Amino acid sequence: MISAGLSLWLIGLFILVGVLIVFGYTWLFNLLTKILVALKFHLAAFFVKRLVLPAAFISAAYSWQHVGQWLTPSLAARMGRIFDATLTFFTVVFFFAFIDGIFLVYYRYKQRPFPLPRLLRGFILTIIYIAVFFIILRTRLAVNITPFLATSALLTAIIGLAFQGVLSNVLAGLSLNLTRAFSRGDWVQIGSHEGVVEEINWRETILLDRATNFVVLPNSLVAGEKIINFSRPDKASALILEIKVSYENKPHLVVHQLLEAAREVPHVLGHPEPQAFIAGYDHLGINYWLKFWVKDFSRKNLILGEVARQVWYKFQRQGIKIPLPFNESFKEMLSTVQPSKALSEAEAAIKTNVAYLLQSAFLRYEEGEKKGELLLPAEEIMTLASKVRRETYxxxxxxxxxxxxxxxxFVVAKGKLRGEIIYEEKGKKYASEFEVGEGGIVGEMSLFTGMPRTATVVVAEEAELLKIMATDFAWLLGRNAQLAEMMAEIVSQRNQKNQDFLRKIQNLSKEDVEESCNSRSILARLRRLMALIKEQEA
Structure with a gap:
């Protein structure tokens, strides 16, 4: 027979062994989780991890029963009831954790958000576990829980007064989850704070702002602030770029350039389409708004900057002026009253254009003994240089x-262009890419033959381009009677060699290809251009 004193020591030892058993089983189940992760069974590891704690207590409860034989019969009976109660409680916990884990794995596998927010789901499970705990106390251990509940009510009141700030955060968190004002991964603005929601827990909401800093906001503060969710009702969010333009520029030209700038930025959505309109007037100029939509709101500032950059270059080429500060306006006014300086700058620009044209592939033989030589005397190229425009893109x-x-x-003076040709072969679409560097020329086929553009050409890096208009080229043809026939022959021979590929290019009809390969058709177009110029001069 074991004495009562010794039994107390055995109970202490018994509890210590139980704790060690729980830690042991927890370690084993965590090891299993790590093995599943190493084997790349991530969903299985996620599921098992949710069952680690209840499974460890259930296994420990079974193990404790074998140790009970060392106690006195009365203590063994009492501890047996505790074992049964513990086993029952954690079996129920295991059951609900198992069901919860199945649903979580299912939604994660489907890559869909779980219907209940994590905070609300945790609150519901906690209420269930507390209710089960009191039921087991009453039924399995025959504990009268009425005094306990009364004491708990008083204790709850005391704790509520002491931790009213914490409780207000918890209740505010539950309210936010029930109303689903935002979810994890949404981009939001809460008061003066803006960022992506990283976590919503019992006490606080955590944002990751644009400076990659964590902003921790108490839920009670969040509930009292104005919340803007940029990810609802869908991921498309509107951005507005405000621009002021001088009164001397025509609004339809400004609006057109603003819309083109927005459309050329890859991150701007094509639908809804960008919008540009006059927003007001003041003493400095006309205020315009450029409104466009983006899907990745985290790149807001980068996209706004990219659109603004496109706008600046387009405005510069079109002569659209942004109102300047007084000192800059004064400098500009001084430059207009110095005609000699302006004239010297114009002459320098023409000389630069001449150098770029003479170094390019424009108006040169493409094959034969004269390959690379100019079709015209250099003096004629110099006269064309005074008409072409050199623009920066x-x-x-x-x-x-x-x-x-x-x-x-376009003739490439500086920089690099990237082109893409979409063509069809055996019912499938393909893309052929190419690059054009300094001295290269693009768009000449449409200029010479009149057929649609055969490629899409984009500026790969900042470039200076000489823009040769049809009117400028027709003027040059009018000064050189034989040039039209020479060009018609050269262009038709080139297209005849590429005729099979031209037929595969989208947007080119059979008639377009045939006419581009016929020297007479090309010559007729060039003569029509010359006739048009003569009519305009007359």
Whole structure:
């Protein structure tokens, strides 16, 4: 027979052994989880991890029963009831954790958000576990829980007064989850704070802001602030770029350039389409709003900057002026009253254009003994240089798109262009890409033959381009009677060699290809251009 004193020591030892058993089983189940992760069974590891704690207590409860034989019969009977109660409680916990884990794995497998927020789901499970705990106390251990509940009510009141700030955060968190004002992964603005929701827990909401800092906001503060959810009702969010333009620029031209700038930025959505309109007037100029939609709101500032960059280059080429500060306006006014300086700058620009044209592939023989030589004397190229425009384009701008009509071509003075040709072969679509560097020429086929653009050409890096309009080229043809026939012959021979590939290109009809390979058709177009210029001069 074991004495009562010794039994107390055995109970202490018994409890210590039980704790060690729980830790042992917890370690084993965590090891199993790590093995599943190493084997890349991530969903299985996620599921098992949710069952680690209840499974460890259930296994420990079974193990404790074998140790009970060392106690006195009365203590063994009492501890047996405790074992049974513990086993029952954690079996119920295991059951609910198992069901909860199945649903979580299912939604994660389907890559869909779980219907209940994590905070609300945890609150419901906690209420269930507390209710089960009191039921087991009453039924299995015959504990009168009425005094306990009364004491709990008083204790709850005391705790409520002491931790009213914490409780207000918890209740506010539950309210936010029930109303589903935002979810994890949404981009939101809460008061003056903006960022993506990283976590919503019992006490606080955590945002990751644009500076990659964690912003921790108490739920009670969040519930009292104005909340803007940029990810609802869908991921498309509108951004507005405000621009002020001088009164001397025509609104329809400004609006057109603003819309083109937005459309050429890859992250701007095509639907809904960008919008540009006059927002007001003041003493400095006309205020315009450029409104467009993006899906990745985290890149808001980068996209706004990219659109603004495109706008600046387009405004510069079109002569659209942004109102300047007084000192800059004064400098500009001084430059207009110095005609000699302006004249010298114009002459320098023409000389630069001449150098770029003479270094390019424009108007040169493409094959034969004269390959690479000019079709015209250099003096004639110099006269053309006074008419062409040298313009600067930024990365990402689209010069023209496949299938469009074209009345001009470009000579690359500086920078690099990237082109893409979409063609069909045996019912499948393919893309052929190419690059054009300094001295290269693009868009000449449409200028010479009149057929639609055969490629889409985009600026790969900031470039200076010489823009040769059909009118400028017709003027040059009018000064050189034989040039039209020479060009018609050269272009038709080139297209005849590429005729099979031209037939595969989208947006080119059979008639377009045939006419581009016929020297007479090309010559007739060039003569029509010359006739048009003569009519305009007359």
């Amino acid at each position: 930024t990365r990402g701008e689209v010069l023209f798109r496949q299938g469009e009509k074209g009345d001009h071509c």
